[in-house]
Amino acid sequence: xxxxxxxxxxxxxxxxxxxxxxxxxxxxxxxxxxxxxxxxxxxxxxxxxxxxxxxxxxxxxxxxxxxxxxxxxxxxxxxxxxxxxxxxxxxxxxxxxxxxxxxxxxxxxxxxxxxxxxxxxxxxxxxxxxxxxxxxxxxxxxxxxxxxxxxxxxxxxxxxxxxxxxxxxxxxxxxxxxxxxxxxxxxxxxxxxxxxxxxxxxxxxxxxxxxxxxxxxxxxxxxxxxxxxxxxxxxxxxxxxxxxxxxxxxxxxxxxxxxxxxxxxxxxxxxxxxxxxxxxxxxx
Amino acid sequence: xxxxxxxxxxxxxxxxxxxxxxxxxxxxxxxxxxxxxxxxxxxxxxxxxxxxxxxxxxxxxxxxxxxxxxxxxxxxxxxxxxxxxxxxxxxxxxxxxxxxxxxxxxxxxxxxxxxxxxxxxxxxxxxxxxxxxxxxxxxxxxxxxxxxxxxxxxxxxxxxxxxxxxxxxxxxxxxxxxxxxxxxxxxxxxxxxxxxxxxxxxxxxxxxxxxxxxxxxxxxxxxxxxxxxxxxxxxxxxxxxxxxxxxxxxxxxxxxxxxxxxxxxxxxxxxxxxxxxxxxxxxx
Numbered sequence: 001x002x003x004x005x006x007x008x009x010x011x012x013x014x015x016x017x018x019x020x021x022x023x024x025x026x027x028x029x030x031x032x033x034x035x036x037x038x039x040x041x042x043x044x045x046x047x048x049x050x051x052x053x054x055x056x057x058x059x060x061x062x063x064x065x066x067x068x069x070x071x072x073x074x075x076x077x078x079x080x081x082x083x084x085x086x087x088x089x090x091x092x093x094x095x096x097x098x099x100x101x102x103x104x105x106x107x108x109x110x111x112x113x114x115x116x117x118x119x120x121x122x123x124x125x126x127x128x129x130x131x132x133x134x135x136x137x138x139x140x141x142x143x144x145x146x147x148x149x150x151x152x153x154x155x156x157x158x159x160x161x162x163x164x165x166x167x168x169x170x171x172x173x174x175x176x177x178x179x180x181x182x183x184x185x186x187x188x189x190x191x192x193x194x195x196x197x198x199x200x201x202x203x204x205x206x207x208x209x210x211x212x213x214x215x216x217x218x219x220x221x222x223x224x225x226x227x228x229x230x231x232x233x234x235x236x237x238x239x240x241x242x243x244x245x246x247x248x249x250x251x252x253x254x255x256x257x258x259x260x261x262x263x264x265x266x267x268x269x270x271x272x273x274x275x276x277x278x279x280x281x282x283x284x
Numbered sequence: 285x286x287x288x289x290x291x292x293x294x295x296x297x298x299x300x301x302x303x304x305x306x307x308x309x310x311x312x313x314x315x316x317x318x319x320x321x322x323x324x325x326x327x328x329x330x331x332x333x334x335x336x337x338x339x340x341x342x343x344x345x346x347x348x349x350x351x352x353x354x355x356x357x358x359x360x361x362x363x364x365x366x367x368x369x370x371x372x373x374x375x376x377x378x379x380x381x382x383x384x385x386x387x388x389x390x391x392x393x394x395x396x397x398x399x400x401x402x403x404x405x406x407x408x409x410x411x412x413x414x415x416x417x418x419x420x421x422x423x424x425x426x427x428x429x430x431x432x433x434x435x436x437x438x439x440x441x442x443x444x445x446x447x448x449x450x451x452x453x454x455x456x457x458x459x460x461x462x463x464x465x466x467x468x469x470x471x472x473x474x475x476x477x478x479x480x481x482x483x484x485x486x487x488x489x490x491x492x493x494x495x496x497x498x499x500x501x502x503x504x505x506x507x508x509x510x511x512x513x514x515x516x517x518x519x520x521x522x523x524x525x526x527x528x529x530x531x532x533x534x535x536x537x538x539x540x541x542x543x544x545x546x547x548x549x550x551x552x553x554x555x556x557x558x559x560x561x562x563x564x565x566x567x568x
Contacts, residue, residue: 012301013300015298016298017297040478059558193507223512227507228512259556261560267552270547270548
Protein backbone atom coordinates (compact mmCIF):
# COMPACT_ATOMS: atom_id res chain seq x y z
CA UNK A 1 0.00 0.00 0.00
CA UNK A 2 1.29 3.47 -0.91
CA UNK A 3 0.35 5.41 2.23
CA UNK A 4 1.15 9.11 2.71
CA UNK A 5 0.60 11.51 5.60
CA UNK A 6 0.09 15.14 4.56
CA UNK A 7 0.19 18.30 6.64
CA UNK A 8 -1.14 21.52 5.15
CA UNK A 9 1.35 24.22 6.18
CA UNK A 10 -0.94 26.82 4.64
CA UNK A 11 -4.00 26.41 2.42
CA UNK A 12 -1.57 26.31 -0.51
CA UNK A 13 1.45 24.37 0.80
CA UNK A 14 1.57 20.69 1.72
CA UNK A 15 4.26 18.54 3.27
CA UNK A 16 3.90 14.79 2.86
CA UNK A 17 5.70 11.80 4.33
CA UNK A 18 5.43 8.22 3.18
CA UNK A 19 4.13 5.97 5.93
CA UNK A 20 5.13 2.39 6.70
CA UNK A 21 2.39 1.89 9.25
CA UNK A 22 -0.29 3.80 11.11
CA UNK A 23 0.57 2.61 14.61
CA UNK A 24 -2.00 4.35 16.78
CA UNK A 25 -4.96 6.68 16.68
CA UNK A 26 -6.70 8.03 19.73
CA UNK A 27 -8.71 10.99 20.94
CA UNK A 28 -8.69 12.71 24.31
CA UNK A 29 -10.95 15.44 25.65
CA UNK A 30 -8.49 17.90 24.13
CA UNK A 31 -7.26 16.62 20.79
CA UNK A 32 -6.77 13.80 18.34
CA UNK A 33 -3.44 11.98 18.49
CA UNK A 34 -1.89 9.74 15.84
CA UNK A 35 1.36 7.82 15.66
CA UNK A 36 2.77 6.96 12.27
CA UNK A 37 5.90 5.08 11.35
CA UNK A 38 7.44 6.97 8.40
CA UNK A 39 10.29 5.96 6.10
CA UNK A 40 12.26 9.20 6.29
CA UNK A 41 11.59 10.56 9.79
CA UNK A 42 10.98 7.38 11.77
CA UNK A 43 8.08 7.46 14.19
CA UNK A 44 5.99 10.61 14.14
CA UNK A 45 3.35 11.97 16.53
CA UNK A 46 0.64 14.29 15.29
CA UNK A 47 -1.87 16.27 17.34
CA UNK A 48 -4.99 17.25 15.43
CA UNK A 49 -3.16 16.24 12.27
CA UNK A 50 -0.08 18.45 12.80
CA UNK A 51 3.47 17.14 13.29
CA UNK A 52 4.63 17.50 16.89
CA UNK A 53 7.57 15.12 17.14
CA UNK A 54 9.51 12.87 14.80
CA UNK A 55 12.30 10.53 15.83
CA UNK A 56 14.65 12.00 13.23
CA UNK A 57 14.43 15.72 13.97
CA UNK A 58 13.01 16.08 17.52
CA UNK A 59 16.53 16.78 18.80
CA UNK A 60 16.56 20.22 17.18
CA UNK A 61 13.47 21.52 18.95
CA UNK A 62 14.34 19.97 22.32
CA UNK A 63 17.95 21.17 22.27
CA UNK A 64 16.87 24.67 21.41
CA UNK A 65 14.00 25.03 23.87
CA UNK A 66 16.26 23.89 26.76
CA UNK A 67 19.97 24.59 26.36
CA UNK A 68 19.86 28.26 25.38
CA UNK A 69 18.44 29.25 28.76
CA UNK A 70 20.54 26.76 30.71
CA UNK A 71 23.76 28.13 29.19
CA UNK A 72 22.78 31.65 30.27
CA UNK A 73 22.09 30.49 33.81
CA UNK A 74 23.56 27.03 34.48
CA UNK A 75 22.59 27.45 38.14
CA UNK A 76 18.90 27.07 37.43
CA UNK A 77 17.35 24.83 40.07
CA UNK A 78 13.57 24.80 39.66
CA UNK A 79 11.90 24.51 36.29
CA UNK A 80 8.33 24.52 35.04
CA UNK A 81 7.52 22.93 31.69
CA UNK A 82 4.09 23.78 30.31
CA UNK A 83 3.06 21.13 27.81
CA UNK A 84 5.98 19.04 26.60
CA UNK A 85 4.07 15.78 27.05
CA UNK A 86 6.38 13.82 24.74
CA UNK A 87 9.10 14.21 27.38
CA UNK A 88 11.86 15.54 25.12
CA UNK A 89 12.19 18.80 27.01
CA UNK A 90 12.42 17.00 30.35
CA UNK A 91 15.00 14.60 28.90
CA UNK A 92 17.30 17.53 28.04
CA UNK A 93 16.72 19.20 31.42
CA UNK A 94 17.72 16.01 33.24
CA UNK A 95 21.22 16.34 31.75
CA UNK A 96 21.87 19.10 34.33
CA UNK A 97 22.81 17.74 37.74
CA UNK A 98 22.17 21.20 39.24
CA UNK A 99 18.48 21.09 38.47
CA UNK A 100 16.66 20.15 41.66
CA UNK A 101 13.13 19.78 40.37
CA UNK A 102 10.99 20.02 37.25
CA UNK A 103 7.20 20.34 37.23
CA UNK A 104 5.85 19.22 33.88
CA UNK A 105 2.26 20.39 33.52
CA UNK A 106 0.71 18.60 30.55
CA UNK A 107 -3.02 18.96 30.04
CA UNK A 108 -3.33 15.75 28.06
CA UNK A 109 -2.31 12.42 29.63
CA UNK A 110 -2.80 10.74 26.26
CA UNK A 111 0.31 12.54 24.92
CA UNK A 112 2.49 11.26 27.76
CA UNK A 113 1.07 7.73 27.51
CA UNK A 114 1.62 7.59 23.75
CA UNK A 115 5.16 8.97 24.10
CA UNK A 116 5.99 6.38 26.76
CA UNK A 117 4.89 3.59 24.46
CA UNK A 118 6.08 4.79 21.04
CA UNK A 119 8.92 7.23 21.79
CA UNK A 120 10.96 5.63 24.60
CA UNK A 121 14.09 7.59 23.55
CA UNK A 122 12.17 10.86 23.94
CA UNK A 123 10.10 10.12 27.05
CA UNK A 124 12.93 8.30 28.88
CA UNK A 125 13.22 10.80 31.76
CA UNK A 126 9.58 11.47 32.66
CA UNK A 127 9.86 9.03 35.56
CA UNK A 128 13.06 10.62 36.88
CA UNK A 129 12.52 11.31 40.62
CA UNK A 130 13.43 14.96 39.97
CA UNK A 131 10.37 15.29 37.70
CA UNK A 132 6.73 15.66 38.73
CA UNK A 133 4.23 15.17 35.92
CA UNK A 134 0.92 16.95 36.54
CA UNK A 135 -2.02 16.37 34.22
CA UNK A 136 -3.47 19.83 34.59
CA UNK A 137 -4.24 22.96 32.65
CA UNK A 138 -1.04 25.03 32.75
CA UNK A 139 -3.04 28.25 32.70
CA UNK A 140 -4.79 27.38 35.93
CA UNK A 141 -1.73 25.74 37.46
CA UNK A 142 0.39 28.87 37.25
CA UNK A 143 -2.20 31.25 38.74
CA UNK A 144 -1.09 32.70 42.07
CA UNK A 145 2.40 31.16 42.04
CA UNK A 146 5.06 33.62 43.18
CA UNK A 147 8.81 33.42 42.58
CA UNK A 148 9.02 29.64 42.57
CA UNK A 149 10.65 28.84 39.22
CA UNK A 150 13.99 29.92 37.77
CA UNK A 151 12.90 28.81 34.31
CA UNK A 152 9.56 28.37 32.56
CA UNK A 153 9.52 26.55 29.22
CA UNK A 154 6.30 26.89 27.26
CA UNK A 155 6.46 23.79 25.09
CA UNK A 156 3.04 24.20 23.54
CA UNK A 157 1.10 23.47 20.40
CA UNK A 158 0.00 26.33 18.13
CA UNK A 159 -2.61 28.70 19.59
CA UNK A 160 -5.53 26.69 18.29
CA UNK A 161 -7.19 24.20 20.65
CA UNK A 162 -5.54 23.58 24.04
CA UNK A 163 -2.56 25.83 23.23
CA UNK A 164 -4.64 28.98 22.76
CA UNK A 165 -4.51 30.36 26.31
CA UNK A 166 -0.71 29.99 26.35
CA UNK A 167 -0.26 32.98 24.04
CA UNK A 168 -2.13 35.58 26.15
CA UNK A 169 -0.91 38.56 28.16
CA UNK A 170 -2.69 37.22 31.24
CA UNK A 171 -0.82 33.92 31.06
CA UNK A 172 2.55 35.64 30.49
CA UNK A 173 1.83 37.90 33.45
CA UNK A 174 1.18 34.86 35.64
CA UNK A 175 4.45 33.36 34.38
CA UNK A 176 6.30 36.56 35.24
CA UNK A 177 5.00 36.39 38.82
CA UNK A 178 5.88 32.69 39.09
CA UNK A 179 9.51 33.37 38.10
CA UNK A 180 12.29 34.21 40.54
CA UNK A 181 14.24 37.42 40.09
CA UNK A 182 16.74 35.51 37.89
CA UNK A 183 13.86 34.06 35.92
CA UNK A 184 13.92 33.12 32.26
CA UNK A 185 10.91 32.23 30.12
CA UNK A 186 11.22 30.47 26.76
CA UNK A 187 8.35 29.81 24.38
CA UNK A 188 8.13 28.28 20.96
CA UNK A 189 7.23 31.16 18.71
CA UNK A 190 6.16 29.82 15.33
CA UNK A 191 7.69 30.25 11.86
CA UNK A 192 8.26 33.61 10.14
CA UNK A 193 7.85 31.99 6.69
CA UNK A 194 4.05 31.99 6.61
CA UNK A 195 2.00 35.00 7.62
CA UNK A 196 -0.57 33.23 9.80
CA UNK A 197 2.19 31.79 12.01
CA UNK A 198 4.39 34.88 12.00
CA UNK A 199 1.50 37.09 13.18
CA UNK A 200 1.16 34.86 16.24
CA UNK A 201 4.91 35.01 16.82
CA UNK A 202 5.07 38.78 16.55
CA UNK A 203 2.10 39.19 18.88
CA UNK A 204 3.62 36.85 21.47
CA UNK A 205 6.91 38.74 21.30
CA UNK A 206 5.16 42.09 21.78
CA UNK A 207 3.23 40.85 24.81
CA UNK A 208 6.40 39.53 26.45
CA UNK A 209 8.23 42.81 25.77
CA UNK A 210 5.62 44.70 27.79
CA UNK A 211 6.60 42.67 30.84
CA UNK A 212 10.17 41.50 30.59
CA UNK A 213 13.10 43.94 30.24
CA UNK A 214 15.07 41.49 28.09
CA UNK A 215 13.22 39.77 25.23
CA UNK A 216 15.12 38.32 22.26
CA UNK A 217 14.13 36.03 19.43
CA UNK A 218 16.21 33.07 18.31
CA UNK A 219 15.89 30.55 15.52
CA UNK A 220 16.40 26.91 14.58
CA UNK A 221 16.06 24.70 11.51
CA UNK A 222 13.34 22.11 12.12
CA UNK A 223 12.77 20.30 8.83
CA UNK A 224 9.30 18.90 9.62
CA UNK A 225 7.86 22.20 10.89
CA UNK A 226 6.31 24.69 8.44
CA UNK A 227 9.00 26.54 6.49
CA UNK A 228 11.66 24.30 8.07
CA UNK A 229 12.41 27.34 10.20
CA UNK A 230 11.19 28.02 13.72
CA UNK A 231 11.49 30.87 16.22
CA UNK A 232 11.66 30.97 20.02
CA UNK A 233 11.37 33.85 22.47
CA UNK A 234 13.95 34.26 25.20
CA UNK A 235 12.46 36.50 27.93
CA UNK A 236 14.27 37.33 31.14
CA UNK A 237 13.96 39.63 34.12
CA UNK A 238 17.70 40.06 34.23
CA UNK A 239 19.81 38.25 31.64
CA UNK A 240 20.90 39.19 28.16
CA UNK A 241 21.05 35.94 26.17
CA UNK A 242 24.49 36.59 24.67
CA UNK A 243 26.22 39.00 27.04
CA UNK A 244 25.34 36.71 29.95
CA UNK A 245 26.16 33.43 28.19
CA UNK A 246 28.30 31.26 30.51
CA UNK A 247 30.22 29.68 27.69
CA UNK A 248 33.06 28.07 29.63
CA UNK A 249 30.80 26.95 32.44
CA UNK A 250 28.35 25.31 30.04
CA UNK A 251 31.09 23.63 28.02
CA UNK A 252 32.59 22.39 31.28
CA UNK A 253 29.40 20.42 31.92
CA UNK A 254 30.23 18.17 28.92
CA UNK A 255 26.62 17.78 27.94
CA UNK A 256 26.20 15.83 24.71
CA UNK A 257 23.93 17.62 22.24
CA UNK A 258 23.20 16.91 18.61
CA UNK A 259 22.19 20.45 17.62
CA UNK A 260 23.11 23.01 20.29
CA UNK A 261 26.60 24.36 20.96
CA UNK A 262 27.73 27.68 22.42
CA UNK A 263 28.86 29.10 19.06
CA UNK A 264 25.43 28.30 17.65
CA UNK A 265 23.96 29.94 20.77
CA UNK A 266 25.50 33.25 19.73
CA UNK A 267 24.61 32.70 16.09
CA UNK A 268 20.98 31.76 16.59
CA UNK A 269 20.05 35.25 17.80
CA UNK A 270 21.31 36.81 14.55
CA UNK A 271 18.08 36.96 12.57
CA UNK A 272 17.61 37.70 8.87
CA UNK A 273 16.54 41.28 8.12
CA UNK A 274 12.99 40.32 7.08
CA UNK A 275 12.44 38.62 10.45
CA UNK A 276 14.25 41.14 12.62
CA UNK A 277 12.66 44.22 11.13
CA UNK A 278 9.16 42.83 11.16
CA UNK A 279 9.53 41.87 14.81
CA UNK A 280 11.09 45.20 15.78
CA UNK A 281 9.06 47.58 13.61
CA UNK A 282 6.03 45.59 12.49
CA UNK A 283 6.94 46.01 8.81
CA UNK A 284 9.68 45.17 6.41
CA UNK B 285 -9.18 23.21 -11.18
CA UNK B 286 -7.26 22.07 -8.10
CA UNK B 287 -3.70 22.00 -9.48
CA UNK B 288 -0.67 21.07 -7.37
CA UNK B 289 3.04 20.96 -8.13
CA UNK B 290 4.96 18.35 -6.14
CA UNK B 291 8.70 17.96 -5.63
CA UNK B 292 10.00 14.73 -4.14
CA UNK B 293 12.72 15.78 -1.68
CA UNK B 294 13.55 12.11 -1.14
CA UNK B 295 11.69 8.97 -2.21
CA UNK B 296 9.65 9.36 0.97
CA UNK B 297 9.17 13.13 1.36
CA UNK B 298 7.10 15.41 -0.86
CA UNK B 299 6.64 19.16 -0.91
CA UNK B 300 3.61 20.48 -2.79
CA UNK B 301 2.46 23.93 -3.82
CA UNK B 302 -0.95 24.86 -5.14
CA UNK B 303 -0.73 26.32 -8.62
CA UNK B 304 -2.81 29.14 -10.11
CA UNK B 305 -1.48 28.63 -13.61
CA UNK B 306 1.13 26.67 -15.50
CA UNK B 307 2.68 29.57 -17.39
CA UNK B 308 5.40 27.95 -19.46
CA UNK B 309 6.98 24.64 -20.28
CA UNK B 310 10.04 24.22 -22.46
CA UNK B 311 13.00 21.98 -23.02
CA UNK B 312 16.55 22.83 -24.00
CA UNK B 313 19.43 20.55 -24.93
CA UNK B 314 20.24 20.43 -21.21
CA UNK B 315 17.05 20.27 -19.18
CA UNK B 316 13.30 20.77 -18.90
CA UNK B 317 12.12 24.12 -17.61
CA UNK B 318 8.69 25.01 -16.23
CA UNK B 319 7.23 28.21 -14.86
CA UNK B 320 4.29 27.98 -12.48
CA UNK B 321 2.33 30.70 -10.76
CA UNK B 322 1.74 29.49 -7.20
CA UNK B 323 -0.53 30.92 -4.51
CA UNK B 324 1.99 30.91 -1.68
CA UNK B 325 5.35 31.51 -3.35
CA UNK B 326 4.37 33.54 -6.41
CA UNK B 327 6.04 32.57 -9.65
CA UNK B 328 8.29 29.52 -9.51
CA UNK B 329 10.86 28.12 -11.93
CA UNK B 330 11.68 24.44 -11.98
CA UNK B 331 14.50 22.69 -13.82
CA UNK B 332 13.86 18.99 -14.43
CA UNK B 333 10.99 19.27 -11.97
CA UNK B 334 13.02 20.71 -9.05
CA UNK B 335 12.44 24.19 -7.54
CA UNK B 336 15.18 26.64 -8.53
CA UNK B 337 13.65 30.03 -7.81
CA UNK B 338 10.43 31.36 -6.33
CA UNK B 339 9.46 35.02 -6.14
CA UNK B 340 8.79 34.75 -2.40
CA UNK B 341 12.01 33.20 -1.13
CA UNK B 342 14.67 33.74 -3.83
CA UNK B 343 16.11 36.59 -1.79
CA UNK B 344 17.53 34.19 0.80
CA UNK B 345 19.64 32.20 -1.62
CA UNK B 346 20.81 35.22 -3.61
CA UNK B 347 21.70 37.26 -0.54
CA UNK B 348 23.67 34.39 0.90
CA UNK B 349 25.57 33.36 -2.20
CA UNK B 350 26.74 36.95 -2.78
CA UNK B 351 27.02 39.14 0.31
CA UNK B 352 29.04 36.84 2.57
CA UNK B 353 32.05 36.99 0.26
CA UNK B 354 31.59 40.67 -0.59
CA UNK B 355 31.60 41.62 3.10
CA UNK B 356 34.89 39.79 3.59
CA UNK B 357 36.45 41.58 0.64
CA UNK B 358 34.40 44.61 -0.43
CA UNK B 359 37.20 45.52 -2.86
CA UNK B 360 36.37 42.64 -5.18
CA UNK B 361 36.51 43.88 -8.76
CA UNK B 362 36.16 40.92 -11.14
CA UNK B 363 33.62 38.19 -10.60
CA UNK B 364 32.73 34.95 -12.35
CA UNK B 365 29.27 33.47 -11.87
CA UNK B 366 28.91 29.87 -13.05
CA UNK B 367 25.26 29.14 -13.71
CA UNK B 368 22.95 31.66 -12.10
CA UNK B 369 20.84 32.04 -15.24
CA UNK B 370 17.87 33.50 -13.38
CA UNK B 371 19.97 36.61 -12.75
CA UNK B 372 19.46 36.88 -8.98
CA UNK B 373 23.14 36.52 -8.19
CA UNK B 374 24.10 39.18 -10.72
CA UNK B 375 21.39 41.48 -9.34
CA UNK B 376 22.97 41.34 -5.88
CA UNK B 377 26.49 41.81 -7.29
CA UNK B 378 25.42 44.95 -9.15
CA UNK B 379 24.68 46.61 -5.79
CA UNK B 380 28.47 47.04 -5.39
CA UNK B 381 29.83 50.07 -7.28
CA UNK B 382 33.38 48.69 -6.81
CA UNK B 383 32.70 45.68 -8.97
CA UNK B 384 34.18 46.37 -12.39
CA UNK B 385 32.99 43.33 -14.28
CA UNK B 386 30.99 40.12 -13.95
CA UNK B 387 31.15 37.19 -16.34
CA UNK B 388 28.04 35.08 -16.03
CA UNK B 389 28.59 31.72 -17.70
CA UNK B 390 25.25 29.96 -18.03
CA UNK B 391 25.13 26.83 -20.13
CA UNK B 392 21.41 27.15 -20.85
CA UNK B 393 20.07 30.24 -22.65
CA UNK B 394 16.53 29.02 -21.99
CA UNK B 395 16.98 29.78 -18.26
CA UNK B 396 18.01 33.37 -18.94
CA UNK B 397 15.24 33.89 -21.49
CA UNK B 398 12.58 32.50 -19.16
CA UNK B 399 13.87 34.60 -16.26
CA UNK B 400 13.80 37.75 -18.40
CA UNK B 401 10.18 37.13 -19.26
CA UNK B 402 8.73 35.74 -16.02
CA UNK B 403 11.07 37.03 -13.28
CA UNK B 404 11.86 40.66 -14.19
CA UNK B 405 12.61 41.50 -10.54
CA UNK B 406 15.23 38.74 -10.44
CA UNK B 407 16.78 39.12 -13.91
CA UNK B 408 16.75 42.94 -13.86
CA UNK B 409 20.53 43.39 -14.00
CA UNK B 410 21.58 40.86 -16.63
CA UNK B 411 21.79 43.66 -19.20
CA UNK B 412 23.89 45.88 -16.97
CA UNK B 413 26.95 47.00 -18.99
CA UNK B 414 29.17 45.64 -16.23
CA UNK B 415 27.83 42.12 -16.93
CA UNK B 416 28.76 39.79 -19.80
CA UNK B 417 26.45 36.81 -20.23
CA UNK B 418 28.13 33.86 -21.93
CA UNK B 419 26.09 30.84 -22.97
CA UNK B 420 28.84 28.33 -22.45
CA UNK B 421 29.80 25.34 -20.40
CA UNK B 422 31.42 26.73 -17.24
CA UNK B 423 33.71 23.72 -17.02
CA UNK B 424 35.27 24.47 -20.40
CA UNK B 425 35.16 28.24 -19.93
CA UNK B 426 37.33 28.20 -16.84
CA UNK B 427 40.05 25.91 -18.24
CA UNK B 428 43.38 27.67 -18.56
CA UNK B 429 42.29 30.93 -16.93
CA UNK B 430 44.90 32.28 -14.53
CA UNK B 431 44.43 34.81 -11.72
CA UNK B 432 41.63 36.74 -13.43
CA UNK B 433 38.78 36.67 -10.90
CA UNK B 434 38.63 37.88 -7.30
CA UNK B 435 35.46 35.90 -6.73
CA UNK B 436 33.88 32.80 -8.28
CA UNK B 437 30.27 31.99 -7.39
CA UNK B 438 29.12 28.51 -8.36
CA UNK B 439 25.39 29.02 -8.60
CA UNK B 440 24.58 25.57 -9.88
CA UNK B 441 21.87 22.94 -9.87
CA UNK B 442 22.39 19.69 -8.00
CA UNK B 443 25.08 17.37 -9.40
CA UNK B 444 22.69 15.55 -11.71
CA UNK B 445 22.46 16.68 -15.32
CA UNK B 446 24.34 19.85 -16.32
CA UNK B 447 25.47 20.56 -12.75
CA UNK B 448 27.42 17.33 -12.37
CA UNK B 449 30.85 18.51 -13.51
CA UNK B 450 30.67 21.49 -11.14
CA UNK B 451 31.31 19.26 -8.11
CA UNK B 452 34.61 17.70 -9.25
CA UNK B 453 38.18 18.16 -8.04
CA UNK B 454 39.29 19.02 -11.58
CA UNK B 455 36.79 21.86 -11.82
CA UNK B 456 37.70 23.22 -8.38
CA UNK B 457 41.34 23.08 -9.35
CA UNK B 458 40.63 25.13 -12.47
CA UNK B 459 38.71 27.61 -10.30
CA UNK B 460 41.65 27.87 -7.93
CA UNK B 461 43.94 28.77 -10.83
CA UNK B 462 41.44 31.31 -12.18
CA UNK B 463 41.30 33.14 -8.84
CA UNK B 464 43.62 35.98 -7.86
CA UNK B 465 45.69 35.66 -4.69
CA UNK B 466 42.83 37.31 -2.75
CA UNK B 467 40.40 34.92 -4.36
CA UNK B 468 37.19 33.60 -2.81
CA UNK B 469 35.05 30.77 -4.14
CA UNK B 470 31.48 30.16 -2.98
CA UNK B 471 29.33 27.21 -3.97
CA UNK B 472 25.87 26.09 -3.03
CA UNK B 473 26.43 22.96 -1.01
CA UNK B 474 23.12 21.14 -0.56
CA UNK B 475 21.09 20.34 2.55
CA UNK B 476 22.39 18.33 5.52
CA UNK B 477 18.86 17.11 6.31
CA UNK B 478 18.73 14.29 3.77
CA UNK B 479 21.59 11.87 3.30
CA UNK B 480 21.75 11.89 -0.50
CA UNK B 481 22.25 15.67 -0.52
CA UNK B 482 24.54 15.81 2.50
CA UNK B 483 26.91 13.24 0.97
CA UNK B 484 27.38 15.57 -2.00
CA UNK B 485 27.93 18.51 0.32
CA UNK B 486 30.51 16.70 2.43
CA UNK B 487 32.34 15.50 -0.66
CA UNK B 488 32.42 19.00 -2.18
CA UNK B 489 33.73 20.43 1.09
CA UNK B 490 36.49 17.79 1.29
CA UNK B 491 37.63 18.46 -2.28
CA UNK B 492 37.83 22.20 -1.65
CA UNK B 493 39.79 21.66 1.57
CA UNK B 494 42.51 19.85 -0.36
CA UNK B 495 43.12 23.04 -2.34
CA UNK B 496 42.13 26.09 -0.34
CA UNK B 497 43.71 26.87 3.04
CA UNK B 498 40.49 28.43 4.34
CA UNK B 499 37.25 26.48 3.78
CA UNK B 500 34.20 27.10 5.98
CA UNK B 501 30.58 26.05 5.71
CA UNK B 502 27.68 28.41 6.28
CA UNK B 503 23.92 28.00 6.33
CA UNK B 504 20.64 29.64 5.39
CA UNK B 505 16.92 28.92 5.72
CA UNK B 506 15.42 28.46 2.27
CA UNK B 507 11.84 27.27 2.76
CA UNK B 508 11.31 25.79 -0.72
CA UNK B 509 14.56 23.81 -0.78
CA UNK B 510 14.69 20.29 0.71
CA UNK B 511 14.75 20.42 4.51
CA UNK B 512 14.22 24.20 4.38
CA UNK B 513 17.90 24.36 5.23
CA UNK B 514 20.80 24.87 2.86
CA UNK B 515 24.59 24.97 3.10
CA UNK B 516 27.24 26.93 1.21
CA UNK B 517 31.03 26.56 1.10
CA UNK B 518 33.22 29.62 1.57
CA UNK B 519 36.71 28.79 0.21
CA UNK B 520 39.51 31.31 0.11
CA UNK B 521 43.23 31.47 -0.59
CA UNK B 522 43.67 34.06 2.11
CA UNK B 523 40.63 35.16 4.06
CA UNK B 524 38.94 33.81 7.15
CA UNK B 525 35.21 34.47 6.73
CA UNK B 526 34.70 35.93 10.21
CA UNK B 527 38.11 37.23 11.31
CA UNK B 528 38.41 39.11 8.01
CA UNK B 529 34.82 40.39 7.90
CA UNK B 530 34.84 44.12 7.02
CA UNK B 531 31.78 44.88 9.10
CA UNK B 532 31.97 48.68 9.19
CA UNK B 533 33.04 48.94 5.57
CA UNK B 534 30.17 46.74 4.39
CA UNK B 535 27.60 48.53 6.53
CA UNK B 536 28.93 51.84 5.18
CA UNK B 537 27.90 50.74 1.69
CA UNK B 538 24.22 50.94 2.77
CA UNK B 539 23.22 47.99 0.65
CA UNK B 540 19.58 47.04 1.15
CA UNK B 541 19.18 43.32 1.83
CA UNK B 542 16.16 41.32 2.93
CA UNK B 543 18.07 38.42 4.51
CA UNK B 544 21.77 39.20 4.95
CA UNK B 545 23.27 41.42 7.64
CA UNK B 546 26.70 41.41 9.26
CA UNK B 547 25.45 39.91 12.54
CA UNK B 548 23.88 37.09 10.58
CA UNK B 549 27.19 36.77 8.69
CA UNK B 550 28.91 35.84 11.92
CA UNK B 551 26.00 33.64 13.01
CA UNK B 552 25.61 31.68 9.79
CA UNK B 553 28.97 29.93 10.24
CA UNK B 554 27.91 28.53 13.63
CA UNK B 555 26.63 25.12 12.57
CA UNK B 556 24.64 22.60 14.60
CA UNK B 557 26.73 19.76 16.04
CA UNK B 558 25.28 17.12 13.72
CA UNK B 559 26.32 19.16 10.68
CA UNK B 560 29.67 20.37 11.98
CA UNK B 561 30.88 17.01 13.22
CA UNK B 562 29.83 15.13 10.13
CA UNK B 563 31.65 17.65 7.92
CA UNK B 564 34.75 17.68 10.11
CA UNK B 565 34.99 14.02 11.06
CA UNK B 566 32.72 12.19 8.62
CA UNK B 567 30.53 10.83 11.42
CA UNK B 568 28.31 12.05 14.20
